[in-house]
Amino acid sequence: DAGVIQSPRHEVTEMGQEVTLRCKPISGHNSLFWYRQTMMRGLELLIYFNNNVPIDDSGMPEDRFSAKMPNASFSTLKIQPSEPRDSAVYFCASSLGVMGLGGEQFFGPGTRLTVL
Amino acid sequence: AQSVTQLDSQVPVFEEAPVELRCNYSSSVSVYLFWYVQYPNQGLQLLLKYLSGSTLVKGINGFEAEFNKSQTSFHLRKPSVHISDTAEYFCAVSDKGNTPLVFGKGTRLSVIA
Numbered sequence: 001d002a003g004v005i006q007s008p009r010h011e012v013t014e015m016g017q018e019v020t021l022r023c024k025p026i027s028g029h030n031s032l033f034w035y036r037q038t039m040m041r042g043l044e045l046l047i048y049f050n051n052n053v054p055i056d057d058s059g060m061p062e063d064r065f066s067a068k069m070p071n072a073s074f075s076t077l078k079i080q081p082s083e084p085r086d087s088a089v090y091f092c093a094s095s096l097g098v099m100g101l102g103g104e105q106f107f108g109p110g111t112r113l114t115v116l
Numbered sequence: 117a118q119s120v121t122q123l124d125s126q127v128p129v130f131e132e133a134p135v136e137l138r139c140n141y142s143s144s145v146s147v148y149l150f151w152y153v154q155y156p157n158q159g160l161q162l163l164l165k166y167l168s169g170s171t172l173v174k175g176i177n178g179f180e181a182e183f184n185k186s187q188t189s190f191h192l193r194k195p196s197v198h199i200s201d202t203a204e205y206f207c208a209v210s211d212k213g214n215t216p217l218v219f220g221k222g223t224r225l226s227v228i229a
Contacts, residue, residue, distance in 0.1 A: 102211060
């Protein structure tokens with residue numbers, strides 16, 4: 001298996017622009033998680049899906065952030081408009097739900113976002 | 117809600133010396149426990165996990181961890197570290213499937229030649 005695939009790997013944009021991060025989970029996994037990692041705040045869970053349904057988005061910092069999972073093999077995290085404080089590494093992870101949501105997660109390589 | 121405390125943010129250690137990275141979690145209910153490793157510019161990868169059974173868990177790259185229910189701890193150990201072990205290590209816990217993993221803030225292990 002190719003593992004969790006994220007694109008792009010690096011994104012540099014200017015403040016105010018829309019940014020879309022993409023994730024393809026491991027085939028057969030039914031839970032998907034979006035995280036943000038910064039030096040100051042560490043690893044933060046933004047939102048997670050189970051069977052394509054958003055379960056908890058309480059970690060999404062504000063309305064500028066939105067996430068979708070239109071099918072089992074694709075998810076997007078969108079920031080509109082982007083701000084310099086959104087600069088971070090964004091990770092997508094997926095898991096197989098036989099152990100419920102608390103099972104082992106498989107992480108993608110991350111997208112490094114820089115907002116100028 | 118669960119919380120995870122990694123007591124040391126940075127641990128420097130000389131090559132071939134033993135190391136212990138500490139992790140404590142908040143709840144005494146039944147839990148799943150994990151250690152993940154993150155090498156520079158990479159995603160997190162699983163090092164080892166405790167689901168049930170033996171409290172001593174062996175993982176990849178010679179690491180092991182011991183689940184101590186009474187002390188709500190899951191410390192990570194390696195008897196002899198290598199330069200290649202330099203990375204950030206994250207402890208994570210879940211309350212047996214009901215909610216996603218809760219991660220600690222990480223411990224940066226630096227192995228010195």
